[in-house]
Amino acid sequence: MTLQQLRYIVAVVTCGSISEAAKQLFITQPSLSNSIKELEKEMGISIFNRSPKGIALSSDGREFLSYARQVLEQAQLLEQHYTGRPPAKRICSISTQHYAFAVNAFANVVSRQNIDEYEFTLRETRTYEIIDDVKNCRSELGILYMNHFNRKVLKKLFTENGLVFHTLFHADPHIFISCFHPLSHKKSVSIEDLEPYPFLAFEQGENNSFYFSEEILSTVPRKKVIYVSDRATLFNLLIGLNGYTICSGILNRNLNGDTITAVPLNTEESMEIGWLSNPKLHLSQFALKYLDELKRLIQ
Incomplete structure (x- = not known):
């Protein structure tokens, strides 16, 4: 050898x-x-x-x-x-659902790297692919959420693939909408309030199961639904079509500007957001620093 x-x-x-x-x-x-x-x-x-x-x-x-x-x-x-x-050359790869705080933490850690060469990868990708990336060591860790609806299915997948889920924080669901949206002035909104507006969700490809949806309440019937593959498109459609999506409510003004706002959603649902690891993989110093920065931003 x-x-x-x-x-x-x-x-x-x-x-x-x-x-x-x-x-x-x-x-x-x-x-x-x-x-x-x-x-x-x-x-x-x-x-x-x-x-x-x-x-x-x-x-x-x-x-x-x-x-x-x-x-x-x-x-x-x-x-x-x-x-x-x-x-x-320092190399690290991280997979995540479409969270602005995950991108913000990544940018902060990379900007502090006092080295001449590096090769980092940040994959904003589908839920099943995050699990597959961590399972096959293409990524050192994956960021995703669980709730009472998908927990049993996801935990079974984690166990079958020898992966461990670590909780970062719990979040009350919010909607992201344009600051000019008719509902933007409300202190909170209900599912009924949202019925006239397009629901925007991240498409999940071949594994398009409700259990892999990045948005909670994915089984609620809706008249208008648009699936997208990236955050930039989703935010553009939030503004252009008075659409909405359901999320953790954490926004970063430096990355997202002032045109998108978060409004609490009236629901008993909650989100448990955390990171997925493969115990057989030794985390790099960059990955450990990334986790520290995630925890700092969330606090």
């Missing part, structure tokens, strides 16, 4: 495929595949499960990846101490 082979494993996981990793590593795909197979044979495990749809980390592979990353980090520290080389 060599350090280079460990770097190959990390690169394949980060890129999501052998072909893309080979391009980034500037080696041929057969060479990369052979190197991985030799390592698997030496370790006596299958690091990746292979199928016509591609590759994914096996259960043994997830554990191996955690050790590989720790070994590579220690090797880098050793090289820096004795050779005086600059720190290696």
